[in-house]
Amino acid sequence: MIVLPRQKLWLRAAMKIAAQYQENAARLYSLKSLPTFAWDRVERWERLYQKASRYQYQAAMRICRERLQQSFDYLFRECSTFRDELIQSSQHEPAPSLNTLYAELCALPNEFESVEIDWDEQEIVVLTQSVVLENIDLGTFEIRFRWSALSDSQPYRIISMAQTGEDDVHHPHVQADTLCEGEGKIPLKRALTEGRLCDFFLLIQQVLQTYNSGSAYVSLCRWxxxxxxxxxxxxxxxxxxxxxxxxxxxxxxxxxxxxxxxxxxxxxxxxxxxxxxxxxxxxxxxxxxxxxxxxxxxxxxxxxxxxxxxxxxxEDHAPSEDSSIDSTPVAPTTSETSASQETASVEVQSVCLGQADLPA
Structure with missing residues (x-):
């Protein structure tokens, strides 16, 4: 049998995913230890009660009786929890086989135009068809399934390749890289639990092609x-x-x-x-x-x-204090006023030397 290089990659990826399924199954099927510590507590208070009753210590008997009753209640709760886990473990689906996972990976190229393996991120990456909702083309999206996060509630990311929206909403039902699964939540979980990886990717693509105005992060009328x-x-x-x-x-x-x-x-x-x-x-x-x-x-x-x-x-045109001139007239003194008055009262005669007055 000749194994093509591409098939070798799918087989290698299938082995990685199968190992993760086995690890999760071992954790789901495992049970915690029997509640023997709770039974030991019951036995201890029972011995103390018997000892107190032999000596008729009424106060000690009352305390031991109450503690013994509390220990029984605790034992019943622990036994009930252990029983519920035992029943739940029988309801878990067995881990899918390596052959199933390999066949699912090999079927992906028949359903999607582009299928890649990102070994660094431990992701299977498929490219969806162009998503058109109410005549609005949102472009294509990458569905990136991370097998190392298989136990998470949503071990995949949705990446818009067209970036048609604003901020972190590029699809009415995708915020950042998280899909609002809506009614597809249960079928997606079921397909992933059973290892039907091809159906898992197709279901996500179908959810992306569906629009519900009541649960949209951004309505298409405001897209x-x-x-x-x-x-x-x-x-x-x-x-x-x-x-x-x-x-x-x-x-x-x-x-x-x-x-x-x-x-x-x-x-x-x-x-x-x-x-x-x-x-x-x-x-x-x-x-x-x-x-x-x-x-x-x-x-x-x-x-x-x-x-x-x-x-x-x-300030530049205002006169300075040194250069200012006091324009207020100074009142003359009394002596100066008298002298000026005397001068004004004397009639000044012109003196003509060498001439004498002639009689008329």
């Missing part, structure tokens, strides 16, 4: 909508843009534009000029050297805001 980072509303992709600074998505109603460079901004990345109250980005604003207030380049003068600049101008 092409995004959330505005400022107001939190869900709006169409056509009515949003990205902030030039933080790159957050903002709607048209919350959009701001820098009055200088014209960049589109969200509310948290904008600032106002304290002089003209126009909106600017922080790169287009400067600070006044005097008061450190934000101001645009148009309002700044000599690196000062208008208020500080006017105050500086007033």
């Amino acid at each position: 092409f909508n995004v959330v505005c980072a400022d107001c939190g509303d869900s709006v169409s992709r056509e009515d949003v843009c990205s902030c030039a600074v933080c790159e957050h998505t903002i709607c048209d109603c919350c959009l701001h534009r820098c009055s200088n460079c014209g960049d589109l901004l969200c509310a948290s990345c904008t600032d106002k000029c304290n002089s003209c109250d126009e909106i600017y980005c922080r790169d287009c604003l400067s600070t006044c050297d005097a008061c450190d207030e934000c101001c645009c380049c148009s309002c700044l003068c000599s690196e000062l805001c208008p208020a500080c600049f006017n105050e500086s101008e007033e």
Whole structure:
């Protein structure tokens, strides 16, 4: 019998998975020890009660009777738990055989276009068909079954290859890489328990092709909508843009534009000029050297805001104390007033030397 290289890989993977099934089965079928410690406690209090009754120690008899009753109750609970585990172990499915697992792996390429083995992650990886829900193409998905996590409640991941959604929801029923199984939970668990790996992958693909608006993380009617980072509303992709600074998505109603460079901004990345109250980005604003207030380049003068600049101008044109001249007239003294009055009362005659008055 000639074994092809591809079949050798499937056989190697089947052996790894079979060993994991055997390990899980051994853990499920194993029983804890019989509750002999509980019976030892019963025997101890029974001996103490018998000893107290021989000597008629009433107080000791009452205490030993109560403790003996409590020990019996504890013994019954432990025996009941052991019995339930024994019954449950008989209900476990036997681990699938190596031949079954090998046949299931070999059947996967017949159902899926791409089937790979990720040895580093210990995963069987299949690529689904393109998922189309209500005429919305969500692209293909990877189903990554990790055999080392076989005992986990969900030992597989769902990875979107198209990344059509937003954040961590790229399928209405997949958040991050976890599938909301819904009604497929029981059939998936049954198929995995029985080792029907091909059915297991096909069931997951079928769940991905099903849409339930009541349990969707994001409804399809809002699939092409995004959330505005400022107001939190869900709006169409056509009515949003990205902030030039933080790159957050903002709607048209919350959009701001820098009055200088014209960049589109969200509310948290904008600032106002304290002089003209126009909106600017922080790169287009400067600070006044005097008061450190934000101001645009148009309002700044000599690196000062208008208020500080006017105050500086007033100080520059104000006269200093040394150069100031007292313009208040000084009142003349009494002696100076008298002298001036006498001078004014004397008639000044012009003296012509060499001339004499002639009689008329």
